[in-house]
Amino acid sequence: MNKKLITNCDLLSFTNGKAEVFTGQDILIEGDRIQAIGDTGSLKVEPDVENIPADGLLAVPGFINTHAHTPMVLFRNLAEDVTPTAWFNDYIWPMESNLTEEDVYWGMQLGMAEMIENGITSVADHYFYVDTIARAVEDSGMRANLVWAVFGHEGEEKVDQTVEFIHRWQGKADGRITTWLGPHAPYTTSPEFLAMCARKAAENNVGIHIHVSETQPQVDLSLKEYGMTPVKQLKETGVLDVPTILGHCVYPQDDDFEILAAADTGVAIAPRTYMKHATAVTPIDRYWELGIPFGLATDGAASNNTMDIMEQMRLMALYSKYKSGDPTQMPISQVLDIAFRGSAKVFRQADKIGDLKPGLLADIALLRQDGLHNLPKSDPLAALVYSMRATDVDTVLCNGKVLMQGRKLLTLDKERIRKEVQSRLHRLSQRVPSARIAYYPT
Secondary structure, three states, rough: OEEEEEEEEEEEEEEEOEEEEEEEEEEEEEOOEEEEEEEEEOOOOOOOEEEEOOOOOOEEEEEEEEEOHHHHHHHOOOOOOHHHHHHHHHHHHHHHOOOOOOHHHHHHHHHHHHHHOOOOEEEEHHHHHHOHHHHHHHOOOHHHEEEEEEOOHHHHHHHHHHHHHHHHHHHOOOOOOOEEEOOOOOOHHHHHHHHHHHHHHHOOOOEEEEEEEEHHHHHHHHHHHHOOOOOHHHHHOOOHHOOOOEEEEEOOOOOHHHHHHHHOEEEEEEHHHHHHHHOOOOOOHHHHOOOEEEEEEOOOOHHHOOOEEEHHHHHHHHHHHHHHHHOOOHHHHHHHHHHHHHHHHHHOOOOOOOOOOOEEEEEEEEEEEOOHHOOOOOOOOHHHHHOHHHHHHEEEEEEEEEEEEOEEEEOHHHHHHHHHHHHHHHOOOOOOHHHHOOOOOO
């Protein structure tokens, strides 16, 4: 079995939720898992083990992106300074009507290349043409939970097609791919449609990844039309009877917290999106207090322009301090616990990823600590949260395979991705409102 030895790194790990850094460590990888961790030079290994020098680098668990629309990088910088309603109805949904399967493949390649360069090894993705997305994931070496986004007007036949997708790809790519159902949101479906999706998810033993309570007008519309919040809709329709990833959940009402605390759910938060679109930020203090799992997400690059999860981590911490008026809020160890272990819980693989320990999957990012912006080297945990940049990511492994080393991508062709994506820009950027794929209610 293929073995690798990462030598002489600093290593971040967790003890009872508290992040710690251990200096001068070796990590022995066998196949897709971490076999052993020990002081540099202390592990007995065969002479032919592949050596990955990591002098001065900080090993952290691969970052986990709990909610993304990765191929939307194709529409980056094309919908700026507009309201959420205009963003959907006048820009994104008309432009997405231009998409072909091949477009989505290259958009996914671009987004994954950016994520790997940012130290992200796992993504929960919610988009269209997901067979081609799965093929792109298989090529890239990343880990992914994939759902095919479906709107209510597409009907049960479309949902059944996505169930077929689930069976085609569940557990494929050496176990790196998991598949769920993906009804878009309560505001683009009906309660009957959600109940049908919940039933099919239960029948096929999978979960549901869905947007919910992204804006106050969405909550108001649900109360007006159905006499209940979007979160309660999910409960009443059975969606919360299966495992769920809830995209955003920025505006839960009082009774919603109790519903979420009792469900097998996790909330994906993307602070940069909320700030850019002038909404509130998910009430993470209440989620933390009630034990509701939540983790970091980039959302789509069309809504906040980057796939930089480290920036989302930093913004989460800074906004929490700013909102509370208390600089002691969201201490560094809590930030890191959310970023790694919390995100792994939302991703439903907390027993496999989100930490660096023997027996866990070898999803690892090695970060440079010698940039001027990180000096002097005093507190590596503080540097990770507040000083490091995505460009400090040097080497990335997923499932024990090296995806990038010395900032060179090894599984994706960066130059071809650039050419393929740029060649599609003119056609994809055309906006025909009558051809939009769905309608955002006002």
